Amino acid sequence: MRIGEVAEQAGVSVRALRYYEEQGLLGSTRTSGGQRQYPDGAVERVRMIQQLYAAGLSSKLVREVLPRCMNEGPVTYGFVESIIAERARIDRQINDLTEVRARLDEIIAVATDPNHPHHCHPVRAGLPDTA
Numbered sequence: 001m002r003i004g005e006v007a008e009q010a011g012v013s014v015r016a017l018r019y020y021e022e023q024g025l026l027g028s029t030r031t032s033g034g035q036r037q038y039p040d041g042a043v044e045r046v047r048m049i050q051q052l053y054a055a056g057l058s059s060k061l062v063r064e065v066l067p068r069c070m071n072e073g074p075v076t077y078g079f080v081e082s083i084i085a086e087r088a089r090i091d092r093q094i095n096d097l098t099e100v101r102a103r104l105d106e107i108i109a110v111a112t113d114p115n116h117p118h119h120c121h122p123v124r125a126g127l128p129d130t131a
Helices: 002-011 014-022 042-054 059-069 075-110
Strands: none
Touching: 002 042, 002 059, 014 042, 042 059, 042 075
16 A cells, blocks of 8 residues: 555554554555555554553554554563553543543533522623622
8 A cells, every 4th residue: 555545544644654553653665766665554553552652551562552452472571561551540540530521510510500599691601700
């Protein structure tokens, strides 16, 4: 597949693909005309890279984790420990985000329920009275 096809199917930019190559996360060969050719599975690999970055993993850790996610390398004890630590970090983020979402739900409930004792007009709340 050519770079534009991989980018389109994976939902990323061509620039992202070039970056992944620079980081050693994605490989390609060159045609005689110098165009990049990606192997079968490149789209799946790019999607996995995106997921790992979205989870907040560093480039270094993505480089370490990716081969195992793609069934390309052995799993060592040290690797398992680092992944367990990352999973714990992600769990903390999920808990923090869940708490923030619950607080926003409370604010929305107050703002949209005119009978709530703390209800105030959402646009006027906190603004000085100019009348």
